[in-house]
Amino acid sequence: PALEPGHAAPIMTGAMIPEGAAAVVPIERAVPSQFPTAAQYRDGTQLTVELPAVEEGLFIRSAGSDVAAGSIALEAGTLLGPAQLGLLAACGLATVPVRPRFLVLLLSTGDEVQEPGSTLAPGRIFDANTTLLTTALEEAGAEVQRHSVVADNPEELRAALQGLDGAVNLILSTGGISQGAYEVVKQALADSSVEFLSVAMQPGGPQAIGTINGVPFLGFPGNPVSALVSFEMFLRPALGTVTGIPGNRVCLPARLTEDVQSPENKHQVRRGLYTDRAGQGEGTGDVELLGGPGSHLLHALAGSNALVHLPVGTGAVEAGTPVAVWLLSELRGGIQPLHPSNPNREALT
Template structure:
């Protein structure tokens, strides 16, 4: 039986409920090749199986030397066989210098590299030529990358929950790993509702609007790395919606509905879920106040409001942060501080989320008003401006928190 909450919940409290609802899904793990792990969340800590770099190597093209062989005024040394990258060199004898390439292994006995630009002559001799080179003094360790200087064997490489981008996958490859444990990608069933809603491309009759929510939320979910199945729009018929959900729920890890969660006369989602463990109630947030949360046939359900901006704000405030926290994907939104380019007002008892454009000068310009229907203003925005509970007004130049979209 669904429940109705009359007292508005805080944004944080509702997000906590979403986290608790989805937490069991985070236990599922897939092991995939590195090339398939891009954009996924790491499901277990990874320790370095070897030193990186695995051997001391040269940071420069130059001459490998024994620092003790060269006094402060410099010295003339005999040039021996060069050390190319990928070769295992012979030990360096006293009084000699070995031409060495960037990344090549430091010979045993050598403890420094003198860059080729500092040598006289400043070029490498022919490999077979008997040659000498004059080099300045260099301290031990100069232009030498020690074994394990990046990461030592056994040290933590990546923590569970890390978002796997190119840099993280490059590290795993450098450590010799070929596969990685990642969280299983959740499967979302997305259902839009409303008699007034028709699919884009259909004739638009009086009183009808095109469905923006399906495309808006599907795009946001896919961008977050989630698998999405859409059923098309459901009319305001509770029995039909309940039947649709019964048929598709077994294939989903999460059901998301849009519309039909307020207190009006034709709230189809509330009616269709009347016999299920779902709570409907307000969150102290504008836009996106009406919310639903619970389960249908054992599958978690989130009921978002029907206005397009409310849908996206609900996703950004409640679901996206929880996906990042539990599954390591998507990467968390970048949070910055910026100064308002104009004044604003906000309901003092609600957390207001405004759309805005953050400029290179560190100021954020509001796009449109606070209305939940302003899709064009949303499309012009690159940030969400966070106005916390208890703030009735802010002046031009006041500092605010912004989430980069």
């Protein structure tokens, strides 16, 4: 019922405001500071309550105060996360038109590569690249169509690439693009527009780029660390423009904890463990290099939280020199990343 001047009515969070109400006073400010009992409600008992003076409109949420009628709730192209989906639900929308996820066809190549979970045969290695890059691609907002490992047979690879015709947005392969006698990707795509080239980067020198039947194609090296570094350097930033997820890693200066030698004619990307000094905040950290520059050292990569950049022309770098690092995981004020010296960790051996 409408409120008369000088009267108040009990109200619970989320209820409609009675006509004539000027404000909502929290029960804690009332005297007595309690609601009527259930029996008093049933009997319609009139109670005298002392309320303090409050400003008009206190704790009243006006219709449209969040999103005014006629205004845009979400722009087209907005990435839908928890808050955005919650807003759509609050607006009464059960469904909303969306763009399909950016779809990547992922192929690992090599006669020596076999699927994890099987018994390792002599001269074989388990396929780490598919799992490594699938996770990285999905983290960057893409959807992955995984293909079984392709042997060093150009006909088999060409068969895997036939009939795509726009079914995927990008084809990504690993291995078979370097200078060996049996480079399956090179052989299979010899008559295509794909270029096979080398960039001045370590690891990740061999690269391939082009289109296959109008679908963009990238070829990364076969060594797993090379594949991930290539993804971070070249593909993740580009994916950010089509998935809506920021593609650039947080870049910070950090002081090397040891001397390091880098080839002067290449941009070397090392793996490292970044920590801030005594919790002083981002940009005041140290970085410890983990493992060597080898492109097969997955164990060192798994223990890292940063990529350490040593640009062309760097050469020898002394401990204490500031270098640029890309954070592979978010730092939250004084984080202590998992490290072999940390006794409070669960180990997998």
